[in-house]
Amino acid sequence: xxxxxxxxxxIYYGLSNIASKLLSYFLTPFYLGILAPAAIGEMNNxxxxxxxxxxVLTYGMETAFFRFxxxxxxxxxxxxxxxxxxxxxISISILLLFLRGPVIHSYAGELAGISDHPSFYTYIVMIMAxxxxxxxxxxxxxxxxxxxRYAAIRIAGIAINVGLNVFFLYVCxxxxxxxxxxxxxxxxxxxxxxxxxxxxxxxYLSNVIGSxxxxxxxxxxxxxxxxxFNAGLWKQMVQYALxxxxxxxxxxxxxxxxxxxxxxxxxxxxxxxxxxxxxGLYSANYKLAILITMFIQAFRLGAEPYFxxxxxxxxxxxxxxxxxxxxxxxxxxMFLFVSLYLNVWKIFLRKPFYYQGMRIVPVLLLANMFLxxxxxxxxxxxxxxxxxxxxxxxxxxxxxxxLLNWWWIPxxxxxxxxxxxxxxxxxQMAICYVWGQKHYPVPYHLPRIITYISLAxxxxxxxxxxNTHLLSPGDVYALKxxxxxxxxxxxxxxxxxxxKMEKKEFRRLPVVGKFIK
Numbered sequence: 230x231x232x233x234x235x236x237x238x239x240i241y242y243g244l245s246n247i248a249s250k251l252l253s254y255f256l257t258p259f260y261l262g263i264l265a266p267a268a269i270g271e272m273n274n275x276x277x278x279x280x281x282x283x284x285v286l287t288y289g290m291e292t293a294f295f296r297f298x299x300x301x302x303x304x305x306x307x308x309x310x311x312x313x314x315x316x317x318x319i320s321i322s323i324l325l326l327f328l329r330g331p332v333i334h335s336y337a338g339e340l341a342g343i344s345d346h347p348s349f350y351t352y353i354v355m356i357m358a359x360x361x362x363x364x365x366x367x368x369x370x371x372x373x374x375x376x377x378r379y380a381a382i383r384i385a386g387i388a389i390n391v392g393l394n395v396f397f398l399y400v401c402x403x404x405x406x407x408x409x410x411x412x413x414x415x416x417x418x419x420x421x422x423x424x425x426x427x428x429x430x431x432x433y434l435s436n437v438i439g440s441x442x443x444x445x446x447x448x449x450x451x452x453x454x455x456x457x458f459n460a461g462l463w464k465q466m467v468q469y470a471l472x473x474x475x476x477x478x479x480x481x482x483x484x485x486x487x488x489x490x491x492x493x494x495x496x497x498x499x500x501x502x503x504x505x506x507x508x509g510l511y512s513a514n515y516k517l518a519i520l521i522t523m524f525i526q527a528f529r530l531g532a533e534p535y536f537x538x539x540x541x542x543x544x545x546x547x548x549x550x551x552x553x554x555x556x557x558x559x560x561x562x563m564f565l566f567v568s569l570y571l572n573v574w575k576i577f578l579r580k581p582f583y584y585q586g587m588r589i590v591p592v593l594l595l596a597n598m599f600l601x602x603x604x605x606x607x608x609x610x611x612x613x614x615x616x617x618x619x620x621x622x623x624x625x626x627x628x629x630x631x632l633l634n635w636w637w638i639p640x641x642x643x644x645x646x647x648x649x650x651x652x653x654x655x656x657q658m659a660i661c662y663v664w665g666q667k668h669y670p671v672p673y674h675l676p677r678i679i680t681y682i683s684l685a686x687x688x689x690x691x692x693x694x695x696n697t698h699l700l701s702p703g704d705v706y707a708l709k710x711x712x713x714x715x716x717x718x719x720x721x722x723x724x725x726x727x728x729k730m731e732k733k734e735f736r737r738l739p740v741v742g743k744f745i746k
Contacts, residue, residue, distance in 0.1 A: 256391060256394055257513065257516045257577060258576075258577045258578070258579045259394070259395070259398070259399075260272070260432075261513055261578060261579040261580055261583065262579045262580070263398055263399070263417040263428075264417065264428065264429075265509075266505070266506040266509035266510060266582065267502050267505040267506050267509065268342070268428070268429060268505075268509070269508075269509030269512060269513060270504070270505035270506060270507070270508035270509035270512065271340070271341055271342030271429060271505055272342075272429050272432060273488055273508060273509065273512035274337075274340055274341045274342075274488060274489050274493075274505075274508060275341045275342075275343070275349075275353060275429075275433070277485035277486070277488045277489035278337070278341070278353075278485070278489050279353065279356060279357055279360075280484070280485060281478065281485055281486075281489070282357055283357055283360055283361060284474060284477035284478050285321070285474065285478070286314075286317070286318055286321060286357055286358070286360075286361035287314065287361050287364045288317070288467075288470055288471065288473070288474050289469070289470030289471065289472075289473030289474055289476075289477070289616075290310050290313065290314055290364065290365060290466065290470055291364050291365065291367075291368045292469075292470065292473055292611060293310070293466040293467075293469050293470040293473075294306060294307070294310050294365060294368050294369075294372070294466075295368065295371075295372060296466075296469060296611065296614075297462065297465065297466055297469070298372055302462070303372075304454075304455050305455075305457065305459045305462055306459075306462060306466070307365070307369060307454055307455075308454050308455050308456055308457050308458065308459075309457075309458050309459045309462050309463045309466070310365050310463075310466065311365050311366075311451065311454055312456065312458050313458075313463060313466075313467075314361060314362060314364065314365055315362065318358050318361045318362055319358075322354055322355075322357075322358045325354045326351065326354060329347060329350050329351070332350060333347055333350050337489075337490075338350075339501065340493050340501065340504070340505070342429060342505075346427065346429075346430055348430060349429065349430055349433055352430070352433035352434055352436070352437050353433060355437045355440075355441075356433065356436050356437055356440050359437070359440035359441050359443065359444050360440055362444055363440075363443050363444050363447055366447040366450055366451060367379060367382075367383075369450070370382075382443060382446045382447065383443075385442065385443070385446060386439045386440060386442055386443030386446070387439060389435075389438060389439040389442050390435050390436055390438070390439030390440075391435075391439075393431075393434070393435035393438055393439065394431070394432060394435045397413070397415060397428075397431035397432075397434070397435060398415060398417055398428060398431060398432070400412075401413055401415050401431075402414075402415050402416075402417055413431075415427070415428050415431060416428060469614060469616060470616070472616035472617045472619060472620040473616050473619065473620075475620035475623065475624065476616065476619040476620050476622075476623045477623075478623075484600075484650075486630070487511075487630075487634065487646040487647075487649070487650055488508050488511060488512055488515070488646075491630075491631075491634035491635075491638060491646055491649075492504065492507065492508050492511065492634075492638060492643060492646055493508065495634055495635055495638035495639055496638060496639070496642065496643075497639055507642070507643055510582070510583055510585070510586045510643065511586060511589070511643040511646065511647075513578055513583045513586065514578070514583065514586035514587055514589055514590055514593075515589075515593060516577070517567065517571070517574050517577065517578075517587070517590045517593075518567070518590060518593040518594050518596075518597050520563050520566065520567050521560060521563045521564065521567070521594055521597045521598060521601065522597055524559065524560070524563060524601075525560075525597065525600065525601040525604065528556065528601070528605075529604055536549070536608045536611075536612070546669075546670065546671040546672060547672065549605075549608065549671050549673075550671050550672045550673045550674060551734075552605070553602070553605050553606075553671075553673050553674075553678070554673070554674045554677060554678060554731075554734070555734070555738075556601070556602070556605055557598075557602065557678045557681055557682065558681060558727060558731065560598045560601055560602075561598075561681050561682060561684075561685040561723075561727075562723075562724070562727075563594075564591075564594045564595065564598055564685050564686075564689070565685055565688060565689060565719075565720055565723060566720070567590065567594055568590065568591040568594055568689045568692075569688075569689060569692055569716035569719060569720055570713070570716055571587055571590060571591075571706060572706050572707065572708045572709070572712050572713070572716075573708065573713075574590075575587060575706055575708075584706055586643065587706055588644065589643065589644055589647035591689055591693075592644075592647045592648055592650075592651050593647050593650065593651070595651055595686065596647070596650045596651035596653075596654045596655075597654075598682070599651070599654035599655045599657070599658045600654045600657075600658075602658050603654065603657050603658040603661055606658065606661040606662055606665055607619060607661060609661075609665035609668060609669035609671070610665070610668075610669075612669065613668055613669055615668065618664065618668075619661075622657060622660050622661055622664065623657065625656075625657075625660065626653045626654075626656055626657040626660075629652075629653050629656060630649060630650075630653045633645075633648075633649035633652060633653065634646055634649045637649055677730065681727065681730075684723065684726065685723065688719050688720075688722070688723050691719065692715060692716055692719050693705075695715060696712060696715075700712050700715060728745075732745060
């Protein structure tokens with residue numbers, strides 16, 4: 230597979246990911262407009278735990294599938310992985326349902342708002358189970374290079390989820406108020422202090438139906454699997470994949486525990502409702518970093534099977550280095566596109582209450598940039614079967630995340646959580662690079678990568694200073710023509726510099742190269 234093929238697949242995955250994320254992202258201003266900040270905090274707390282627990286349910290089988298699947302044994306690997314996930318998912322889901330009582334009455338259950346709504350817990354378990362069961366079917370489509378079908382199924386599931394959210398939270402209250410009592414009486418309110426946590430059950434129910442529909446769409450593909458279990462291959466896959474559980478779980482400590490655990494634990498005071506409001510404020514602004522995360526996810530979907538196939542060719546390290554440089558350039562442009570135009574992006578927050586948290590957005594954008602580079606670097610321990618090394622790296626950064634959040638949140642509040650996330654991702658990236666160069670040297674264009682990232686940050690900082698002291702001294706997020714003009718000039722200047730530095734590289738790219746003289 231060539232870089233052109235990788236770019237094509239990343240675009241397909243990117244379009245599907247962007248379309249699905251935009252459909253999902255549509256729900257953010259929708260929720261912010263009809264739910265109180267405390268309810269937003271409860272919901273984001275739940276959705277911070279779900280990916281963490283999904284790592285346990287899938288236990289690295291996707292990556293193991295890519296690592297071991299070859300033309301001669303792909304069906305054996307596929308059937309063994311599918312049977313393994315089917316048995317483990319059903320078993321763990323039953324166990325979680327038996328533990329419902331202790332979980333919903335715990336501190337985490339109270340913070341997530343499920344202590345008064347036990348049915349929410351059942352929905353959450355079902356969401357995780359359905360998502361786990363679709364992991365291998367999605368991975369099969371990626372391995373076989375079928376991004377169109379991947380995109381269709383992904384978007385269909387999310388469209389159902391979004392449509393049901395709109396029906397339950399917007400249409401049903403209007404129908405009920407008009408006298409149509411055949412629909413449920415769902416209490417929603419735009420008031421900041423409103424108690425509309427009961428409406429969250431319909432958010433989770435919509436997700437259950439959307440995830441269930443996704444699994445149903447995969448049913449014909451699943452039924453075509455040869456239901457044979459190869460214990461020997463499965464044992465090799467599990468030995469390879471088990472350290473990835475630690476990698477994923479420790480990584481989620483950095484990625485989601487700022488909302489699920491660090492903020493509620495380390496924020497001063499004992500006012501539970503107040504902490505939920507702050508988590509809602511933090512989570513709403515966290516969503517503005519979505520452009521970078523969308524691209525990173527799209528790139529990972531296309532790159533992971535590509536990297537494993539590329540490793541079988543001659544001198545794949547040069548290809549990896551080239552991909553990394555182009556990857557960083559795109560990340561830098563996305564960082565500036567969001568951070569320079571925060572005055573425009575704020576419209577997604579709906580309520581002025583959330584504007585106060587926008588200062589964390591550039592920090593989180595930079596954090597996600599470091600995370601994306603780290604994901605690119607991790608290929609060295611996946612190719613060399615040193616997945617335990619990945620576990621060690623993420624454990625180190627998870628411990629650091631705990632210490633930094635414990636130190637900074639009581640002092641700086643939610644800004645401390647954002648800053649800790651950025652520092653942890655930077656250190657994780659640096660450790661992975663240094664360690665990887667010892668075991669699987671790749672000639673990354675380090676001076677240029679550092680220059681591009683540093684210049685992007687400097688460009689944003691210059692704009693921030695101009696905006697604060699000259700353009701909008703009273704309201705740095707005011708939407709003015711002068712702000713947009715200066716932001717556009719700085720963005721264009723950065724683009725001109727990159728074009729001068731990478732003109733030869735851009736000429737080699739498909740499609741884009743035709744326009745570079």
